[in-house]
Amino acid sequence: MSALMPVEFQQLHEVDEASGLEYCYQQGWTDGLPVTPPTDRLVARFLDEVGLSGDEVLGEVAPRGVTLTAEKVAANAVMAGCLPAYMPVVVAAIGAMTDPTFNLHATSSSTGGAAHLLVVNGPIARELEINAGPNVFGQGFRANATIGRSVQLALRNICKAIPGKLDRSTMGTPGKFSLCIAELEEFSPWEPLSVSRGFAEGENVVTAFATECPHYIFNYLSNEPVGILTSIAFKMASFANYHDPHGPSENVIALCPEHVRTIGKWSKTDVQEFLFTHARRPAADLKRAGKMMGPIESGDEERLVPLVDDPELISIVVAGGDAGGISCHVAGWAGGRMSRSVSRKITV
DSSP: OOSSOOHHHHHHHHHOHHHHHHHHHHTTOSSSSOOOOOOHHHHHHHHHHHTOOTTOEEEEEGGGTEEEEHHHHHHHHHHHTOOGGGHHHHHHHHHHHTSTTTOHHHHHHSTTOOEEEEEEESHHHHHTTOOOSTTTTSSSOHHHHHHHHHHHHHHHHTSOOOBTTTBOOSSOOGGGTOOEEEOOGGGOSSOOHHHHTTOOTTOOEEEEEEEEEEEEEEOSSOOSHHHHHHHHHHHHTOGGGOOTTTOOOOEEEEEOHHHHHHHTTSOHHHHHHHHHHHSEEEHHHHHHTTSSOSOOOTTTTTOEEESSSSGGGEEEEEOSOSSSSEEEEEEEOTTGGGOOOEEEEOOO
16 A cells, blocks of 8 residues: 555545545645545556665655655655656655755755755656756656656655745745756766766766756857856855855856857866856945844955855756757755755666
8 A cells, every 4th residue: 555545545546536636635745736646556666667665765854753765755756747767766866865965854944945956967867858958947848847846745745844834935936846957968068967976977867956946147148158157157146145144055057058159168167166256245245235244344345255165066057948048047045054965876
């Protein structure tokens, strides 16, 4: 029997699918959208796909005393609308997010309302048709929508990150429904994100970030890297993205192909160093805006404070449609140093 389903519901689902869906709503198992009821048969298919027994532990959230078993995760993947073939990515994503470095308890309970961005690299992205191209952060792609949704449903139904209860998000974001993309590796002049993080070329990898939602960066006119990257740096260094007293967050820059044609003259390290150097604000301005503690002192007008304290905290990903000079800044979660991204190999 499914980890979520009582015996009487198993029988109900066999005769009345609509009632099954309403039962899921009544139990509070949905994110507000319809779900596929996770019957024994469907959950077993998902477990078979990854060769796991239902009681195998995929991760733990120690502060909550929560254990995420394969059966429970599979049930939420079913509800999210995943295909069984997506299950290896879901398993790896859960492993990444339950790593203590990621600090899942904090990201799922904070008033800052983190979204959880998944970036998939490797051949599996193409095999599963995870979108890396036009409308990459938008609607219309089953793999993107349901893989991202599955981990969010797992947070709700297993970790009890329910809005107004454990999930104390002040505003929340659409990314709390789903936020999952692939990298457009075939277009990139640089090594993929996964290789930058120490994995071999061609390995299937998912990387999890605690973030806000994507912010557009428009620049149609610049024909040199400096112009485009200056636009990005200014967007990054808005007052809202400084998170004192929690310290610098990680940031993801999703560069569209049109911008990459220009910026690709530089190495990825050059791009990170430029953004690190230029995504800064005067200490005096930050103090006036209440983004730094203490009174304005001599030299604060000239002292520039970086948004991040290391260029490697700026992850560069190539993604998006081929037309339009529009890239995205995915700002880090307001928890700052309390969470760091984690990558996991996807075992097929």
